[in-house]
Amino acid sequence: MERQEQKSPETLHAVEIDYQHVDVSRIMEQVKKAAAERPPAPSRSETPQNDVTAGQAGGAASGPGGGGPPAGFKEKIKGKVLKLMAPFFPVIRLFALPLHEELNLTNKNLHETNRRIDFLYQRLEDLDQSMEYIKLLHNLSHNIVVELTKLSIEHDGLKTKARILQKDLEFLEKREKTLEKHVVK
Amino acid sequence: MKIAFVVQRYGLEINGGAELHCRWVAEHMQKYGPVEVLTSRAFDYITWRDHYPEGEEVVNGIPVRRFSVARPRNPEKFGRIQNHILNDEHAEKDELAWLEEEGPTSPSLIRFIQKHERDYDFFIFFSYRYYHSYWGIHTVPHKSILVPTAEHDPVIHLKLFRDLFRKPRAFVYNSEEERRMIQTLSQNQDITGLVVGVGTELPPAASAERFRQAYGIPGPYMIYIGRIDENKGCHKLFEYFLWFKEDVGTPLKLVLVGKSVLKIPNHPDIHHLGYLPEQDKFDALSGAELLVMPSFYESLSMVTLEAWAMGKPVLANAKCEVLKGQCLRSNGGLYYENYGEFREALRLLLASPPLSRAMGANGRKYYFENYTWEIIEQKYLTILNRLGAKP
Numbered sequence: 001m002e003r004q005e006q007k008s009p010e011t012l013h014a015v016e017i018d019y020q021h022v023d024v025s026r027i028m029e030q031v032k033k034a035a036a037e038r039p040p041a042p043s044r045s046e047t048p049q050n051d052v053t054a055g056q057a058g059g060a061a062s063g064p065g066g067g068g069p070p071a072g073f074k075e076k077i078k079g080k081v082l083k084l085m086a087p088f089f090p091v092i093r094l095f096a097l098p099l100h101e102e103l104n105l106t107n108k109n110l111h112e113t114n115r116r117i118d119f120l121y122q123r124l125e126d127l128d129q130s131m132e133y134i135k136l137l138h139n140l141s142h143n144i145v146v147e148l149t150k151l152s153i154e155h156d157g158l159k160t161k162a163r164i165l166q167k168d169l170e171f172l173e174k175r176e177k178t179l180e181k182h183v184v185k
Numbered sequence: 186m187k188i189a190f191v192v193q194r195y196g197l198e199i200n201g202g203a204e205l206h207c208r209w210v211a212e213h214m215q216k217y218g219p220v221e222v223l224t225s226r227a228f229d230y231i232t233w234r235d236h237y238p239e240g241e242e243v244v245n246g247i248p249v250r251r252f253s254v255a256r257p258r259n260p261e262k263f264g265r266i267q268n269h270i271l272n273d274e275h276a277e278k279d280e281l282a283w284l285e286e287e288g289p290t291s292p293s294l295i296r297f298i299q300k301h302e303r304d305y306d307f308f309i310f311f312s313y314r315y316y317h318s319y320w321g322i323h324t325v326p327h328k329s330i331l332v333p334t335a336e337h338d339p340v341i342h343l344k345l346f347r348d349l350f351r352k353p354r355a356f357v358y359n360s361e362e363e364r365r366m367i368q369t370l371s372q373n374q375d376i377t378g379l380v381v382g383v384g385t386e387l388p389p390a391a392s393a394e395r396f397r398q399a400y401g402i403p404g405p406y407m408i409y410i411g412r413i414d415e416n417k418g419c420h421k422l423f424e425y426f427l428w429f430k431e432d433v434g435t436p437l438k439l440v441l442v443g444k445s446v447l448k449i450p451n452h453p454d455i456h457h458l459g460y461l462p463e464q465d466k467f468d469a470l471s472g473a474e475l476l477v478m479p480s481f482y483e484s485l486s487m488v489t490l491e492a493w494a495m496g497k498p499v500l501a502n503a504k505c506e507v508l509k510g511q512c513l514r515s516n517g518g519l520y521y522e523n524y525g526e527f528r529e530a531l532r533l534l535l536a537s538p539p540l541s542r543a544m545g546a547n548g549r550k551y552y553f554e555n556y557t558w559e560i561i562e563q564k565y566l567t568i569l570n571r572l573g574a575k576p
Contacts, residue, residue: 015533015537017537017539017540019539019540019543020543022516022540022543022544022547023516024512024513024516024517024518024519024544025513027519027533027540028519028520028530031519031521031526031529031530031533032526034529035523035525035526035528035529036525038525038529101523105504112339112342115342118274
């Protein structure tokens with residue numbers, strides 16, 4: 001296995017790469033590590049948008065490759081403004097760095113989760129209502145079973161009564177025939 | 186087997202996104218049986234105003250039926266409704282009102298599908314979020330196949346779509362990430378679904394020299410191809426690129442290819458070339474050190490596949506799960522979540538030509554194993570066979 005060590009010129013972070021079997025996840029671990037170890041340059045953290053607008057303006061004052069700084073009075077004012085703004089730099093940095101982006105993303109995710117929770121609450125209410133219906137249905141079916149059992153018992157009783165009556169009738173018929181014979185004699 | 190491809194817009198002039206995806210798939214599938222396209226008359230995707238003549242025409246050998254858009258979109262009203270449904274409590278009727286406004290609202294297209302359902306074996310709908318897919322799938326659910334081309338877009342969480350994703354007979358996904366997202370949202374694991382994606386048309390040869398001479402771009406450059414738009418993360422790309430120049434002091438240039446709807450920084454190392462013909466685009470790609478893809482939302486990114494087909498590594502935005510997943514699966518590109526990672530990854534790719542070449546080769550292998558047209562066509566045929574159609 002051919003293994004080479006690639007050194008990036010400034011940070012001298014050693015990135016181990018197996019060129020025969022490039023593994024992006026492994027390289028990315030090292031890239032992330034290197035990125036975490038080297039903080040972003042301070043000039044950028046002040047106002048990231050400045051870099052872009054500087055480009056738009058043809059690389060004026062604050063751009064990396066821009067022209068010389070404004071001289072004299074303007075320079076003094078700029079210095080004082082920077083000094084006054086110094087306590088706010090951490091806050092500005094917070095909004096300028098990708099942290100702000102991550103906060104926005106987290107905020108968005110939280111919002112989404114909130115919506116899902118609301119939706120689940122709504123579902124929960126529906127489920128509660130369904131549960132009440134199920135209880136009622138259960139009672140109803142129980143009552144139906146009880147009534148059916150009662151009817152079945154009554155049906156059996158009536159059948160027995162009918163059988164007795166049938167037997168009585170048969171006995172009376174036989175008696176009638178016997179009496180008829182006696183009368184005819 | 187007769188198939189109808191149903192898509193929001195269709196035409197040779199429309200050269201991006203789901204519409205181009207649909208055209209390419211339709212053109213490649215016509216050799217297996219009759220194919221038709223059902224679409225709106227729209228060209229402009231902001232208003233969907235009627236542009237093409239109504240009725241039938243043939244585009245690259247495929248009959249195309251165009252239907253009028255009943256009501257063009259009012260972007261202001263649409264924005265208002267979208268804000269409401271994304272941020273406030275709302276009812277299902279609000280979501281339906283959003284869909285009406287989203288368009289292209291073409292009831293005549295839906296009526297045609299309803300009336301001629303028996304004339305087609307399957308309807309393949311492209312892009313889940315438009316009127317034609319929602320109502321089309323509701324009209325012929327048992328004959329519909331959906332190519333969602335879904336991204337991590339907030340509207341995908343609408344109840345409307347969770348129900349829609351349980352309706353069609355089958356899905357053609359663009360990526361594993363897209364499949365996972367849709368299945369998580371709608372629990373539609375029981376519906377047939379294959380990760381297919383789309384192939385691309387490669388030129389027989391590409392020449393970096395021809396590009397450099399024609400456009401006057403010497404030295405190393407990285408390239409971005411696509412709409413230059415804030416939605417595509419281009420504003421961040423400009424910031425990071427300029428910071429990178431400041432940090433590293435490299436002669437690297439950024440070449441932008443595509444229509445711009447964003448103000449581009451006036452910097453000597455940023456070159457905006459506008460829309461390029463296909464041959465010039467591939468010439469430009471062949472001369473680039475790498476392709477950069479700053480987009481947050483992509484359902485596949487054809488241009489990434491094209492870069493890999495040309496053997497170029499890719500530097501992608503890790504916040505786009507699809508791009509990150511594609512880089513990890515192919516081992517053909519690096520990705521970044523913030524400027525620090527952008528700087529280190531880009532520096533590594535620039536400082537290590539063997540790594541760049543190895544990643545390009547991996548990307549090319551990945552492309553030829555998964556995204557050639559023969560493979561794509563076979564996957565479509567597999568789905569159709571699975572659903573019971575005879576090819």
